[in-house]
Amino acid sequence: MDKIYIEDLEVYGYHGVNKEEKSMGQKFLISVEIFTNLRKAALEDNIESTINYAELCYEIEEEFKKEKYDLIEKAAEKLANYILLKYSSVERIKLNIKKPWAPIGKPIKYAAVEVDRKIHKAYIGIGSNMGDKKKNLNEAIEILNDNEFIKVTKISKFYTTKPVGYLEQDDFLNGALEIETLMEPEELVDFLLNVEKKLKRERIIKWGPRTIDLDVLLYDDMVSSNEKIILPHPRMHERMFVLEPLNDIAPYLIHPLLNKRIFQLKNILEK
Missing domain, CATH: 3.30.70.560 (7,8-Dihydro-6-hydroxymethylpterin-pyrophosphokinase HPPK)
Structure with a gap:
C-alpha cells in the first residue's frame, strides 16, 4: 500500500493532567503515516488526485488545538478519527504524538503514544x-x-x-x-x-x-x-x-x- 508521511509536525498545545499544562501549554510533535492509493495522482500529476499534505498539516494543528485533554492518548484518537472521516481515500493511519517537555521529573527525549486505526x-x-x-x-x-x-x-x-x-x-x-x-x-x-x-x-x-x-x-x-x-x-x-x-x-x-x-x-x- 502507498503511503504519505508527515514527520514531527511541531504544534503548541494544551493537553496534560497537570493544571499548568492546560494553562501554559507546551510543544508537541505529531507524525502521521497515511495508507492510501497514490496511483491516480502519479498518473495525472494533479494535486486534486491526492491528499494535500500542506493543507493537512494546518488541519491537524487546528484540530489538535480545538480542545484540551488530560491524555495524549485521547488527542491521538481524536486526530486519527478526524483524518479518517474527512478523507475517504485514507484506508489506514498510524499517528504518533510526542511530548518532549513531559513533566515527569526525569531526563527523557520525549514521551509518546501511537495509534493505528482504519475504517x-x-x-x-x-x-x-x-x-x-x-x-x-x-x-x-x-x-x-x-x-x-x-x-x-x-x-x-x-x-x-x-x-x-x-x-x-x-x-x-x-x-x-x-x-x-x-x-x-x-x-x-x-x-x-x-x-x-x-x-x-x-x-x-x-x-x-x-x-x-x-x-x-x-x-x-x-x-x-x-x-x-x-x-x-x-x-x-x-x-x-x-x-x-x-x-x-x-x-x-x-x-x-x-x-x-x-x-x-x-x-x-x-x-
Whole structure:
C-alpha cells in the first residue's frame, strides 16, 4: 500500500493532567503515516488526485488545538478519527504524538503514544416482528447513520420470513446492512444493543418476538471467539433469512471460516 508521511509536525498545545499544562501549554510533535492509493495522482500529476499534505498539516494543528485533554492518548484518537472521516481515500493511519517537555521529573527525549486505526467494513443482520416492522427497521438504520463513527453503505431488500426456534410468534421482516465503521467489534456490539434498547426491544423469550434485532454477521475478515461477539456469526450459514438479504448486497463476500462466497452458501442451503 502507498503511503504519505508527515514527520514531527511541531504544534503548541494544551493537553496534560497537570493544571499548568492546560494553562501554559507546551510543544508537541505529531507524525502521521497515511495508507492510501497514490496511483491516480502519479498518473495525472494533479494535486486534486491526492491528499494535500500542506493543507493537512494546518488541519491537524487546528484540530489538535480545538480542545484540551488530560491524555495524549485521547488527542491521538481524536486526530486519527478526524483524518479518517474527512478523507475517504485514507484506508489506514498510524499517528504518533510526542511530548518532549513531559513533566515527569526525569531526563527523557520525549514521551509518546501511537495509534493505528482504519475504517472497518461490517455486515449487520436486521429484523423485526412486532409493531410496524418496516418502520422499526428504517428507524434502526437511521440511528446507525446518525452515529458519526458509522456509515450505512448498502441496504438489502426486506424479506418476510418465518420465525426460528420459538414458533408462536408473528413472521419477521429481515434484511442486511453493509456498514463502514471506526468502532471496534465490542464497541459496535454495545452500540447495537443500545439501539435495540432505544427501540424498546425486550429479551423475555429466547428467539422470541422483538421490535428490533441487530446482529453483527461479519467484521472485516475477523475470526473471534470472544464471548461478547463471536465472528463470523456462528449460525449465519444455516439461516436463509440471513443469507438471502446478505446475498443482495455482498454475493461474492467470502466467509472467513467456510471459505465459500455468500451466494454459494445460499445455494447450498436451498438444496
